[in-house]
Amino acid sequence: MSTGAIAPAEVFRSGLGVQGVFVDAADKEPYERSARHGGGDAVGVLRPGSEKELAWTVGMASQLGVLVVVQGAATGLVSAATPTADGRQWVLSTQRVRDVLEVDPINRSVRVSAGYRLSDVNRAAAEVGLAFPIDLGADPTIGGMIATNTGGARLIRYGGVRENLLDVRAALLEPAAVVVGSDRALRKDNTGLNWPQLLCGTFGAFGVVTRATLKLHPIQRQSATALVAVSDAKAAVHLMCELEAEFGEMISAFEGLSAGALDAVRQHQKNVTVPFATTPPYAVLVEVSSAIPPGRGLDLEAMMMAWLERRMEEGDLEDAVVDKPAQLWRIRHSVSEAVQSLGKMVAFDLAVSRSRFAEFRDAALEAVAKIVPAAMLCDFGHLGDGGAHLNLVVPAETAPEQIAELRDAIYDLTVLRFEGSYSAEHGIGPYNETYYRRYADPQTRQLATLLKSRFDPNGLLGNVDLG
Template sequence: MIATNTGGARLIRYGGVRENLMDLQAVLVEPAGVLVGSERSLRKDNTGLIWAQLLCGTFGAFGVVSRATLKLHPIQRQSATALVAVPDTKAAIHLMCELEAEFGEMISAFEGLSAGALDAVRQHQKNVTVPFQTTPSYAVLVEVSSAIPPGRGLDLEAMMMAWLERRMEAGDLEDAVVDKPAQLWRIRHSVSEAVQSLGKILAFDLAVSRSQFAEFRDAALQLVAEIVPAAIACDFGHLGDGGVHLNLVVPAETAPEKIAQLRDAVYDLTVLRFEGSNSAEHGIGPYNEGYYRRYADPQTRRLATLLKGRFDPSGLLGNVHLG
């Protein structure tokens, strides 16, 4: 997790691993077996190079993390969760802004779910109930939470219900279901397995700025329709931080050159037009190494080559050439 700086469904509240990494120790291969880093776990240290920041998110290419200290957060004593149907992603982004204005730092998740993702769960996860009678065009899973125990002047469920009623009256949403968190989160966590049951998957792990998310998604789906018209979009992900798992179900007989064309087009759209990331959470890996070379700026690649040559001259670590 440290090597890939992984995120997660509650990144909007807690950040990724990098934001929660206080200190680490790692073993180098050059000089062989040398231990670097510390166990001081200081919250403030501006004395120069910090190994935790150098090694986090570099895919294990410079050293092997052997010990780490992570920041802890208070246990949340109460929460309120809702699955909200909206007409499109533009409405979802507007709803998120309204949620932030109402709940501020108590927001712990804002997860987007397309109609294709919800239909996949409905069809292939018989033990999971999608509560809408008709599948909405788009839905968001909203969670707010607090470390303040119930009965101390804060009632999140009542606040959530009142906020949803106001948003319904304002026309910001089409429907909403408030249920036990575990029931609604089962829908979100079932998407990946359900989509895999539909057939051949072409998966993208992308991120753009939140303000451009709706425009980006529309443009991406338009590309998909032009290049592989029969593809079914089952996208979902961390809408609160601009991340999306754009999973496409493509016919098994789709030509490899069409797959390659679609992959290139979606990545170019993400990085070149919307200045986003073609690997938001899952790192590079050998499969996407060519795209790393395609999009990484020359100075970053040059510096990565210098560091790799210094820390791992024999190429023993990692499986990606960062230069």
């Protein structure tokens, strides 16, 4: 078929059908915005319904020379999956690519198409006592999780997507429509180029994930959860080390919560109870869990209670509450919404080494106080892996120039002084691409440009320039 004289929409309809191509404004609109940041104007929306159709679509986009931004569930927070405002890009949605979902209970793995969501995988895995334990506040597609190397609240136990990705398949623009990789469920394979490592966490810059094989883990049959009050972040880090010495690999979460975050929940989440009479300066949500069922010689709740009592006696903590996991996790999961209710928010997704977390937090507070003295700190995060969601509520009248100065100061502090990450979980997108250019070393950018030129020589894929 010659496509030179045919409009792209008609070409795409010839392979995807009427429901596979949206060009009307009302149909496009849901695909032109993301969960929080960004939004633009798309030429149209491409909706393949299988791996074969997805590969065909990618190949045809390359042949036609049209710009494409790939989108899963659009739950990202850096605008990487939404079209730009110039109206030149097509959105390539993977939500209908759901032709394979096969759980292998013996191998503890699942072969899954890119369009399935995290909740879909866990429902299927739960039928055989397994789970894909990447714990998130959102429900992204598997393809999007791979593109961004999603982390989550239980990374301390299971790692992120990269640590649980056995294999991946992806469609390339060059050679056009070629699908590379495989869906072998191997935990060991040292035979050359590793597509999962190349494609995971590179934001879809080199190809479009079509299918993946993921590692599954046993569902945890018992757990013990506590909310522990401590004097400061330094005491929280000390407590974490003590917990690891006591419980080892059974630790599944260690989440930090500042006084500001807890107060925000008290004020704006009336159906959520913060169990302390007085808000402590800092608190940690601790979870230990095991696949061993209760009654088999392991009683995690009794072990947790005994450990907390010893820590209280030795003065390591100020207060502690052991409760049903759902009750305590509701506090942690309510923080983001509660903080947004306080006013104008400036949010940071940061990470430093665990050993420097407390020092970093103190330095960040000093930097904030110099630039926006009235800012309120409502931070929380995955202290067990060094992650920090440094959320600040600033006065409504705070000038954009002040906010820009604040961002520069915090990011410089994180990256240059503490050797940390300015985007620990959310990846790179138009929202923070400036900082990629600011901090990525020239050699990395040069190599990224070289890879991009090989896999996408005409620069058609995505809205982020890694060079």
